Amino acid sequence: MKKIVVIALVAMVLTATIAFALPKPLQNNKDAFKTMLKDYLSPVLHGYGIGFNQDNYITAKWYITNIKILNRTEIKNVIQKAKSENVADWNTMLVRIKSDLDTNGMIAKKGRIRMEGKDYLLTKIQVSDTNATAEIREMPDWDACKQRNVSAEDCEIGSTKAGDFYLTKRTKPNQEISGEPRVWAGTLNFNNTAYTFVTLVYPR
Amino acid sequence: MNSKLIIVTVVIAIAVAFMAFISSQKVSSGTSTSETAVTSEESSIVDDQVNSISEEQLKAVSAEDPTFLSDMQSSIAADASIFYYE
Numbered sequence: 303m304k305k306i307v308v309i310a311l312v313a314m315v316l317t318a319t320i321a322f323a324l325p326k327p328l329q330n331n332k333d334a335f336k337t338m339l340k341d342y343l344s345p346v347l348h349g350y351g352i353g354f355n356q357d358n359y360i361t362a363k364w365y366i367t368n369i370k371i372l373n374r375t376e377i378k379n380v381i382q383k384a385k386s387e388n389v390a391d392w393n394t395m396l397v398r399i400k401s402d403l404d405t406n407g408m409i410a411k412k413g414r415i416r417m418e419g420k421d422y423l424l425t426k427i428q429v430s431d432t433n434a435t436a437e438i439r440e441m442p443d444w445d446a447c448k449q450r451n452v453s454a455e456d457c458e459i460g461s462t463k464a465g466d467f468y469l470t471k472r473t474k475p476n477q478e479i480s481g482e483p484r485v486w487a488g489t490l491n492f493n494n495t496a497y498t499f500v501t502l503v504y505p506r
Numbered sequence: 507m508n509s510k511l512i513i514v515t516v517v518i519a520i521a522v523a524f525m526a527f528i529s530s531q532k533v534s535s536g537t538s539t540s541e542t543a544v545t546s547e548e549s550s551i552v553d554d555q556v557n558s559i560s561e562e563q564l565k566a567v568s569a570e571d572p573t574f575l576s577d578m579q580s581s582i583a584a585d586a587s588i589f590y591y592e
Contacts, residue, residue, distance in 0.1 A: 327591040335587035336580065343579055350568035352559050361567045365578040371586055392591075399590060412586075414578045416571070421581065444588045454589055472556050485564075487556045500559040502568065 324381075324390055331392035338400055342370035342407065346429055349483075351501025353490040360497060362490065364415040364467075366427055366434070370407035372399070374453050410455075415467075417492060425458050431471070434503075438465040438492060465492035467499055 327335075348365040372380070380402045384395055413424025415438055424436040439461040447457035469488040478484065483502040490499035568574075 332587065332591065335590050336584045339583040339587050339590075340579055343583065345579075348575060348578075350564055352563060352567060354559070361570075363567065363571055363574050365575060367579070367582060369582060369586060372590075374589055377590055412582045414581060416574060416578075421578075444585050448588055454586065485556060485561075500556050500564070502561070502564040 324385060324392070324395070327392050331396075334392070334396055335399075338396060339369070339371075342403060344368040344370075344409075346411070347434060347503060347505075349486065349501040349503040351486075351490075351499055353492070353497030353499045355495070355497050358495070358497075360417055360490075360492065362415055362417045362499070362501070364413065364424065364436075364501075366411065366413040366424065366429060366436070368409050369412050370403055371410050371454075372403055372407055376402065376406060422464055423458060423461060433471070434467075434469045434486070436467060437463055438467070439463050465490065467491070469499065469501065469503075471503070 344367060346366045346368055349363070351362050351364070353360045353362060377399065380399055381395065384398050389395055389398065411427045411429070413427050413436055415422050415424055415436075421441060423439040423441055425439055427436045428434070439458065442457045442461040444454070444457060447454070447460075452460070467488065467490045469486040471484055472487045473484040483504045485500065486503045487498070487500045490497040
């Protein structure tokens, strides 16, 4: 009789554990997170430019945006709390994280630049109405960083630097036309080569 | 006699200070002109560089990659999302 009770108890505990365990996220769960985070993008500037020197030229398309994110510790806290409350599906988890993003999210500036068909990361981004500077880095291996418990920020800083750019607005205020891009110019350093960089900039 | 000496001394001091002020204004004005000239020269060089690329060439760069903006938005959201599943 005792054996039956023990077996029944073990079976109940196992059933409960399986029922309340958070499964591994499926592709549709991951896609839902990507879509959710796109709602937290606030584009800042983007442009299409040409870098040139006496010997060569290069085209560059770049994009800078603000995004509201949570740091890893906060994400872990939300997930642990949800698990302790027996949240066992990613749809509910996404709602919990979205709620935390709304209240505790912090704004980070992110950027990308595409040159010669390859995308690079922009870091150390500084933007004003008349200036923009950023470092250009290789795209990091985000999954590897996560596995090593490295934060997204450290992951970015740890990736290989490929160059940088410095731009100032050249369109004079009296030449600005509403809705039209401005011309910005400056320098682009990429793969140890310096270019004069001229770019159309939207929207400022 | 003493009061006359004091007055003369004060007048001379004021005159010297006035001359020094005028002199400093001339130096300052000269520096300003020089700086303006350098700035104009630099500005002219940058304007030449800007003008060496036409707006049509720049617009052609944007036209060659019509999905660039949405690609970048997706890329940034996707990269950030990796850190959300444990």
